[in-house]
Amino acid sequence: MNNTELTIKAKIKYVQDTLFVISGKWKLSIMIAVSQGNHRFRDIQRNVPSISTRVLSKELKELELNKLLSRKVDEWQPKLVEYAVTPYCKSLAPVVESMIEWGRNHRKKIAEK
Amino acid sequence: MNNTELTIKAKIKYVQDTLFVISGKWKLSIMIAVSQGNHRFRDIQRNVPSISTRVLSKELKELELNKLLSRKVDEWQPKLVEYAVTPYCKSLAPVVESMIEWGRNHRKKIAEK
DNA sequence: CTGTATCCATGATGATACTG
DNA sequence: CAGTATCATCATGGATACAG
Numbered sequence: 444m445n446n447t448e449l450t451i452k453a454k455i456k457y458v459q460d461t462l463f464v465i466s467g468k469w470k471l472s473i474m475i476a477v478s479q480g481n482h483r484f485r486d487i488q489r490n491v492p493s494i495s496t497r498v499l500s501k502e503l504k505e506l507e508l509n510k511l512l513s514r515k516v517d518e519w520q521p522k523l524v525e526y527a528v529t530p531y532c533k534s535l536a537p538v539v540e541s542m543i544e545w546g547r548n549h550r551k552k553i554a555e556k
Numbered sequence: 557m558n559n560t561e562l563t564i565k566a567k568i569k570y571v572q573d574t575l576f577v578i579s580g581k582w583k584l585s586i587m588i589a590v591s592q593g594n595h596r597f598r599d600i601q602r603n604v605p606s607i608s609t610r611v612l613s614k615e616l617k618e619l620e621l622n623k624l625l626s627r628k629v630d631e632w633q634p635k636l637v638e639y640a641v642t643p644y645c646k647s648l649a650p651v652v653e654s655m656i657e658w659g660r661n662h663r664k665k666i667a668e669k
Numbered sequence: 670c671t672g673t674a675t676c677c678a679t680g681a682t683g684a685t686a687c688t689g
Numbered sequence: 690c691a692g693t694a695t696c697a698t699c700a701t702g703g704a705t706a707c708a709g
Binding site for chain 4: 493
């Protein structure tokens with residue numbers, strides 16, 4: 444599938460959607476922390492240095508809304524919540540890979556006089 | 557070239573770099589407006605609805621810094637400035653295309669119950 | 670433990686007047 | 690025409706206390 448038939452406005456809208464989902468200071472770091480086995484709120488906070496509870500809570504909600512993370516609750520006492528990356532999260536790989544590639548080259552480009 | 561040998565921290569850094577260059581409310585719209593033949597400050601402003609001169613000025617500077625736009629001045633009176641997309645700007649195509657593709661699919665995904 | 674509520678600092682954006 | 694300066698507003702993030 445390619446996107447040649449889309450209007451420019453539609454393209455911009457889709458790109459902004461994608462930007463919105465992955466941008467911000469923390470989202471990628473959180474996804475990586477979770478994918479590496481940190482499933483609890485505190486574990487994630489420990490592994491994403493200097494994030495506050497308020498912000499972490501908000502980011503987790505957005506990631507869950509976008510179906511990139513799942514949230515499972517056992518209503519025992521004390522409450523037990525488990526976060527995990529969803530299979531859908533993997534669909535971001537082409538986007539992220541192309542951004543890594545471009546950003547990596549861009550450093551050199553900007554360093555040139 | 558692939559990026560499998562990079563550390564996670566490096567990957568995040570590169571992705572954040574890329575995000576920084578293309579994110580924000582206006583950058584993509586401005587690049588498109590310029591690429592479609594709007595080379596003058598006023599033309600760009602007319603074609604990117606509701607952007608203020610202050611913000612347009614700032615965004616143009618950042619795009620120029622990142623070598624995505626060129627700026628050429630003829631010091632006549634009245635002053636004549638021409639903006640144009642650089643060849644380097646085209647290197648963003650894979651990133652933008654993958655984001656269009658993902659964002660397009662994501663709309664459907666989120667709409668699902 | 671897993672968050673929410675509150676308050677505050679900072680930065681981004683907007684409106685508009687003005688300069689060379 | 691191509692911006693800059695100034696002031697107001699708003700969104701975002703951080704620190705911390707505390708609730709269930």
